[in-house]
Amino acid sequence: MPDIKKGTWVEIEQVVLTPAERASTLPEDTKKVPYLMRVSGFLTADASLGEDVEIRTIIGRSLLGKLVTINPSYSHSFGKTVPELLTIGTEAENDK
Amino acid sequence: MTNKDMSYSAVTARKNEIMKSSLGIDYDDFVQSPVAFDYERMMRETGYSMDDIIRIQAETKVGNTPLFELRNLTEAVRKISPPGKGALILVKDEAANASGSFKARRAAVSAYEAKKKGFKGMIAATSGNYGVAVASQAVQRGLKCIIVQEVFDSRWVGQPEIIEKSRACEAYGAEVLKLTVGPELFYMLLRTLEETGFFNASLYTPFGIRGVESLGFEVAQQVRARYGKDPDAVAITHAGGGNLTGTARGLLAAGCKDTRIIACSVDLSGLHMASDHDFNRKSFTTGHTGFGVPFATWPDRVDVPRNAARSLRYMDAYQLVTQGEVFYMTELLTKLEGLERGPAGNTSLTAAVTLARQMDKDQIVVVQETEYTGAGKHHNSQLSFARENGIEVRRGDPKDNIPGKTIVLPKRLDQVRGMEQDIDKLRHSYLTNAARVLPAADWSEGDIAFLAADIKKTPDWVKQNLPA
Numbered sequence: 001m002p003d004i005k006k007g008t009w010v011e012i013e014q015v016v017l018t019p020a021e022r023a024s025t026l027p028e029d030t031k032k033v034p035y036l037m038r039v040s041g042f043l044t045a046d047a048s049l050g051e052d053v054e055i056r057t058i059i060g061r062s063l064l065g066k067l068v069t070i071n072p073s074y075s076h077s078f079g080k081t082v083p084e085l086l087t088i089g090t091e092a093e094n095d096k
Numbered sequence: 097m098t099n100k101d102m103s104y105s106a107v108t109a110r111k112n113e114i115m116k117s118s119l120g121i122d123y124d125d126f127v128q129s130p131v132a133f134d135y136e137r138m139m140r141e142t143g144y145s146m147d148d149i150i151r152i153q154a155e156t157k158v159g160n161t162p163l164f165e166l167r168n169l170t171e172a173v174r175k176i177s178p179p180g181k182g183a184l185i186l187v188k189d190e191a192a193n194a195s196g197s198f199k200a201r202r203a204a205v206s207a208y209e210a211k212k213k214g215f216k217g218m219i220a221a222t223s224g225n226y227g228v229a230v231a232s233q234a235v236q237r238g239l240k241c242i243i244v245q246e247v248f249d250s251r252w253v254g255q256p257e258i259i260e261k262s263r264a265c266e267a268y269g270a271e272v273l274k275l276t277v278g279p280e281l282f283y284m285l286l287r288t289l290e291e292t293g294f295f296n297a298s299l300y301t302p303f304g305i306r307g308v309e310s311l312g313f314e315v316a317q318q319v320r321a322r323y324g325k326d327p328d329a330v331a332i333t334h335a336g337g338g339n340l341t342g343t344a345r346g347l348l349a350a351g352c353k354d355t356r357i358i359a360c361s362v363d364l365s366g367l368h369m370a371s372d373h374d375f376n377r378k379s380f381t382t383g384h385t386g387f388g389v390p391f392a393t394w395p396d397r398v399d400v401p402r403n404a405a406r407s408l409r410y411m412d413a414y415q416l417v418t419q420g421e422v423f424y425m426t427e428l429l430t431k432l433e434g435l436e437r438g439p440a441g442n443t444s445l446t447a448a449v450t451l452a453r454q455m456d457k458d459q460i461v462v463v464q465e466t467e468y469t470g471a472g473k474h475h476n477s478q479l480s481f482a483r484e485n486g487i488e489v490r491r492g493d494p495k496d497n498i499p500g501k502t503i504v505l506p507k508r509l510d511q512v513r514g515m516e517q518d519i520d521k522l523r524h525s526y527l528t529n530a531a532r533v534l535p536a537a538d539w540s541e542g543d544i545a546f547l548a549a550d551i552k553k554t555p556d557w558v559k560q561n562l563p564a
Contacts, residue, residue: 016275016284021104023280030278030372033250037284038274040266057271059217059240061292076259076472079480084491084505088424089431 002046004070011040011072012055012065039063040072100290107286115400118289118296120213123401130534132546133402135409139345142302144205146349149310153204156236157194159310163318163462164189168432173452176510183328183455185448187463188315191437195232195268196225196468198311202338203229203297205307210295211237217294221285221399223247223258224382225440225467230297231268241270242294244285248276249375256481257381257440260472277375282399298399299338305404308342309349315462316350326352328459329451331444334359334414335387337395337407343464344410356412360447361388363416363515364499377500379419379482383443388414392522394529408526408551414517415447418497420504421512422446426475428509439475441467450514479503523551528563536562 004010017035041055041063053067100106116122126133144152153159166185174182193200203226210218217240220230227243234241243265247254254262265272273288275281289296298304312330319327330347332340344357362384367374369386378384392411395403425446426439445463452461471477482503483489492504494511506512527536530547539547541555548555 017104017280022278023104023283025370026278027368027371030370033276033372035278035280036248036250036276038248038252039271041271058266058269059242059271061242061271074259074263076256076263077477078471078474079256079477080483082476082479082483082489084489085423085427085476085479087491088427088505 002048002051004043004047004049004067006043006045008043009040009071010043010053010055010067011038011069012053012063013038013068014063014065038068039065043067102287104280104283107283107290110290111286112401114286114289115296118294119298119301119400121301126402128546129540129543131530131539132543135406135550138402139302139306139404142306144306146309146313149205149306152208153201153307153310156204156207156233158200158204159193159314161192161314162189163187163315164435166429166433169428170452172432172509173449174457177453180457181453181455182457183452183459183461185452185461185463186319186327187445188311188465189435190311190441190465191468194236195229195264197229197441198308198339198465199224199226199229200233201307201311201342202226202299202304203233203307205303206230206295206297206301207233207237207239209303210239210297213295215293215295216240217242217292218297219244219285219288219292219294220297220299221281222299223261225261226299227270228261228264228268231265231270235269240294241268242273242288242292243270244273244281244288245275246277246281247274250276250372253376255376255378255381256472256477260470263472277370277372279370285399296399299336300398300400300403300405302404305338305342305345308338309346311464312343312346312348313350314346315343315464316347316352319460319462323460325460327355327462328455329356329358329461331358331360331415331448331451331461331463333383333441333443333465334361334407335382335384335391336398337391337403337405339465340407341405341410357410358447358451359388359392359407359411359414360444360514361385361414361416362419362422362443363497367500374500376485377487379478379487379503380422380440383440385416389522393525406550408523409549410552411519414519414522415450415514416517417443417446417514418494418504419499420494420497421506421514423475423479423503424505425449425512435466436469438467438469438473439478441465446512447514449509449512523553524561524563526551527558527561531563
């Protein structure tokens with residue numbers, strides 16, 4: 001049974017070019033891997049993770065691909081504190 | 097859906113036809129020979145005056161950004177400079193534009209043009225601030241927007257800086273096509289232009305570059321109004337060349353003939369720009385030599401037939417700085433000047449320290465941009481990510497920086513020295529590239545005149561320096 005409802009904000013994945021279809025001038029490490037794309041949109045019919053699905057993007061385009069993420073989100077941050085930055089331009093720097 | 101052949105070779109072979117219909121410019125109209133074209137006429141025929149550009153940009157929250165004195169930094173530079181040296185450092189706070197960078201100037205004119213020509217939407221292929229700018233400008237003109245971005249390596253790991261730009265583009269209502277590493281980004285752009293019939297908001301169109309002219313023009317006006325003279329030098333972060341070209345043209349349009357134009361890039365030599373492995377070992381995604389050098393030495397390597405951004409035409413000197421120096425200066429700008437801005441925009445700030453030390457106290461050096469900062473797009477994010485990816489981060493002498501291996505944050509301001517790049521070497525390299533398009537033996541007087549203007553030299557200099 002498809003467990004993800006139509007209208008859910010999801011992310012799909014497409015193989016744009018297989019390694020054999022890629023540009024000829026690539027460095028070796030890049031040549032070995034396929035050229036992939038991910039795009040977010042609203043699911044147009046009930047589906048399950050991993051299935052081939054259709055989405056409607058935020059501007060209304062219809063795109064096809066494998067369903068890989070439900071409710072794709074951003075979690076990038078300021079990172080872990082880099083202590084080497086703390087002393088720049090402060091009293092602590094003058095003490096060095 | 098179309099029945100056209102969508103293979104890599106078939107789509108790229110349709111390049112000229114796709115470009116013509118997605119831009120409304122027929123570049124053939126300006127071509128004079130395989131190497132030469134009428135650059136000034138191409139720029140003029142955009143049909144916009146400086147007043148038009150300023151008005152269009154004002155309609156969409158772009159331009160008239162503040163020019164600040166960096167008084168504490170100037171004082172600190174004077175303390176480490178020889179007697180009588182230490183120019184006043186000014187910064188143009190371009191983060192104040194809608195979307196947070198000078199790129200809004202480029203996008204504003206493109207969006208206006210796209211709307212005027214009746215396009216329903218616009219597309220740009222970029223992982224930089226430009227994508228965010230296009231998205232922000234498109235929404236204000238009632239246009240749809242697609243941004244084609246190189247985001248991930250093959251492990252689906254992305255630079256925090258680029259992830260933040262994906263987020264910002266989506267925040268402004270754009271559809272973002274997030275791709276893995278590869279130059280096929282251009283193929284994806286062509287394919288999407290063909291599928292949608294949208295406007296190609298390339299970074300390198302005459303509209304985009306003319307949009308940056310208002311930046312140079314404002315710098316000239318603001319410096320004159322406050323100090324009663326022209327800026328002595330303007331430091332400009334250099335990647336694809338549009339920032340430098342547009343700013344320099346704007347300064348010239350205002351009559352600043354003696355202002356020195358200094359290009360600055362982060363030195364990333366040794367890292368391959370199309371390598372899946374090297375992708376996340378760069379701590380700068382723009383403003384670096386991976387773009388700066390190839391685009392200076394052959395501008396016409398872009399997604400339009402003729403690039404309107406031609407940096408060697410305007411450049412007087414080219415400073416290289418290390419990643420560590422820029423991160424150090426970004427922190428120092430925050431701590432000394434109370435101005436927290438994104439690192440990539442501080443590349444020219446870093447070069448300005450070196451310049452100010454060599455210049456007289458009564459001279460003025462302008463850093464012509466800043467960019468917004470936030471989660472992902474912050475020097476702490478970038479350094480933390482570098483460390484997680486096995487890159488050594490430490491304090492020390494920045495000469496020990498090794499791109500992709502070690503980031504050395506200077507211990508003191510006097511270690512921020514940058515490195516002057518031999519600009520004549522770049523000019524020779526440009527001529528060598530031109531000779532690949534048309535053998536030097538076949539260059540006409542007209543070709544030589546074009547090439548000379550394109551590298552800011554005389555025709556005689558070109559004749560004396562013909563590539564072998």
